Amino acid sequence: MRKCSITMTVQISPFNTDFQEFLSDESKRTGTADAITFPTTEAEVIEAVRYANERGLKLITQGARTGIVAGAVPEGGLIINLRSMNAIGEPTADGVVVQPGALLCDLRDIIEPVGLFFGPDPTETSASIGGMAACNASGAMSFYYGAMRSWVQSLRMVLSDGDVISIKRAENFSKGRSFSLTTESGRTISGQLPDYTMPDVKSAAGYYAADDMDLIDLLIGSEGTLGIITETGLRLTPRPAAINGLTIFLPSEQAAIELVNAARSMFAESEAALVAIEFFNHDALDLLRNAKATNPAFEAIPALKDQYHTAIYVEFHAPDADAIEEAAMELIETVMELGGSDEDTWFATTDRELEPIKAFRHATPEAVNLLIGERKRDVPELTKLGTDMSVPDDCLADALAMYNAGLSERGLESVIFGHIGNNHVHVNILPHDMDQYSIGRELYLGWADKVVKMGGSVSAEHGIGRLKVPFLEMMYGNGTIAQMRALKKLFDPNGLLNPGVMFQAQG
Ligand SMILES: Cc1cc2nc3c(=O)[nH]c(=O)nc-3n(C[C@H](O)[C@H](O)[C@H](O)COP(=O)(O)OP(=O)(O)OC[C@H]3O[C@@H](n4cnc5c(N)ncnc54)[C@H](O)[C@@H]3O)c2cc1C
Missing domain, CATH: 3.30.465.10 (Uridine Diphospho-n-acetylenolpyruvylglucosamine Reductase; domain 3)
Incomplete structure (x- = not known):
């Protein structure tokens, strides 16, 4: 393939090793590609699409490749990477x-x-x-x-x-x-x-x-x-005038579930909005303790006392700090009833104080990815097995019990963290070898089946991509997948766009 820039303004380059990084995303799956382009305008995207059409090339769209379900991983064809179309207009109250x-x-x-x-x-x-x-x-x-x-x-x-x-x-x-x-x-x-x-x-x-x-x-x-x-x-x-975060440490997972269930409805009348409820189980806290002790990249994470078993992070937004103080005091009363204390709660009331706490949240998936990266050196086929499923409110305790029982029965290493307010936690199974990987995958499929029966979703936020196609089939059944495929055909009759993403590409 020659560089194509004579009749078109968009530059399309034959794929070569200089572009190696664009063959994968944060799923760490690696694909293949024939060509790549970095359009700078919508007109150039259109040119690139027409170029692919004329040659029957599949198209794969890439944003920042932070996706973890391999949606941006090419399987041949032309990569359209949008990193150069990054302008942000004048922000106003209208948007x-x-x-x-x-x-x-x-x-x-x-x-x-x-x-x-x-x-x-x-x-x-x-x-x-x-x-x-x-x-x-x-x-x-x-x-x-x-x-x-x-x-x-x-x-x-x-x-x-x-x-x-x-x-x-x-x-x-x-x-x-x-x-x-x-x-x-x-x-x-x-x-x-x-x-x-x-x-x-x-x-x-x-x-x-x-x-x-x-x-x-x-x-x-x-x-x-x-x-x-x-x-x-x-x-x-408008940005809320007051934003406060509380990281609460509790003596057990049961106490954390009770706190979440109580907090959900506690602030209906308050001027302070409870905007986030996040969860870190004891394995997640151990992983962070270890990362902080052994890796300078994690130095900024606040120190975690040995007695901290499980953590819940909550964030309040309000028009003024007084409203949050009142709400936080109310929450702390429940925390104390559940075995926590205000001394062992981290309060962040300024952007500066919130920063290390946000770093703490981000450090959890990062530490998981690093650990898997290390294990991959010995077992290159290894990947983490991360769930992304949500269940209705009244199934939260059952879902966590199901995850814990499955993991301990099979002796699998794991961490559980995430958006517990939405009954959406990420169970990250951390296999050491491919035998454990297979056992973990089986377990995950079994959980997905039960989550669907609870009325939940097999993907609450990461999407289906290429990696979760069997889970979507499990959730909706083949008849419904056929309806989705028919819908795609109306927009993309030749199946050029992201084939294999969301459901199997049709031959
Ligand atoms: C440490 C970590 C934490 C994360 N936490 C979260 C989280 O809390 N919540 C969450 O939702 N996700 C999370 N993600 C996943 C990821 O960040 C999101 O899915 C994000 O929306 C992907 O954006 P991206 O630009 O990286 O897209 P990419 O990875 O480049 O692409 C993702 C999918 O979108 C398609 N796509 C990208 N751009 C376009 C476009 N312009 N037009 C059409 N299709 C396009 C791609 O083809 C692909 O199918 C996390 C990822 C990591 C690594």
Whole structure:
């Protein structure tokens, strides 16, 4: 393949080892590619798509490659990496227009000094806004602020033939499950949405489908299988005047579950909003203790006393500090009844104090990834097995009991942490060898089956990507997967966009 820049402005390079890093994402799976391009404008994305069409090349869209389900890992074809489309417009109280390659951390750096706030907060702040919209990303604060879907007001999406859909919230609705969208060239895409009922839990599994739905919500969370997002209009709100975080240490997991169940409804009348409830089990705290003791990169994590068994992090947002103080005092009373204490609670009342606590949260998946990286040196095929499932409120205790029993019966090393407010914890199984990996995978599949029966989701936030395709099949069944595939065909008749992501590519 020759470099192509004579009749086109976009530069498409044959794939070579200089681009090696673009063959993988944070899943650590590695793929293959024929060519790669870094478009700088939507017009260049369209050119690249047409180039691929003419040559029958598959297309794989990449944001910042922080995804952990291999959605951005190519399996041949042309990689469209959007890192050079990273402009962020002028933020106002009405919102901000952002190119897809802009990173969440850069958006925050621009909006926070002017007193504005954006709710979605995946732990990995180097995620791109386009990738976050494609995956309907969420994070700790989704407990209160919701996932990406509730913050995207408009978007532009390039389709597999180079046509464009430009859509604004509250302008295009399905009628029941029938839908119709008009592209910029005047073409109509119409058909049926899948007929499933989405689980009533936090979920990023499969296409969003509901009766009389806003059609922008179908495109959000479609994991690059329907089109390439080239622009998003985001809602912003005023930054809360007071933001406080409390890291609470408790003597048992049971006490943590009781605290979560109590806290969920405790602040309904309060001026302070409880925006996040996060969980770290005793294995997660041990992993962090060890990381801090042995790796200078983890030096900044606050020291963890030996008696700390389980931790819950909560965050409050309010118009003033007094409202939070009142709410925090109320919570601490319950903490003390459950065996915790105010001396053993870390209070963070300023951005500066919040920083090490956020680092503590981020350090947990980082430490897991490092550990697996070390083990991979001896067993290269090894990967971590990380769950991303959510269950209804009344199933939280049962789900945790199920995870703990399975892990201890099989003698598997693990850590459990995450968004317990949404009944969404990440169980990370840490195998030493491929035998343990197989046992862990079996266990995970069994859990997924039970989570689905509880009315939960097999993916609450990471999406399906390539790695969780069997889990989506388990959740919705083959008939429904066929409906999703039929929907994709309406947008992408030749199956060029992200084939193999969300469901098996059709031959
Ligand atoms: C340490 C760590 C912690 C994490 N914590 C969270 C968390 O708390 N919550 C959470 O939701 N996720 C989390 N993630 C996962 C990841 O950060 C998110 O899924 C994020 O939204 C991916 O964004 P990205 O730009 O890196 O996308 P990529 O990884 O590049 O791509 C992800 C998927 O989106 C598609 N895509 C990317 N950009 C576009 C586009 N412009 N148009 C169409 N499709 C596109 C890709 O094809 C792929 O299928 C975490 C990851 C790590 C490594």
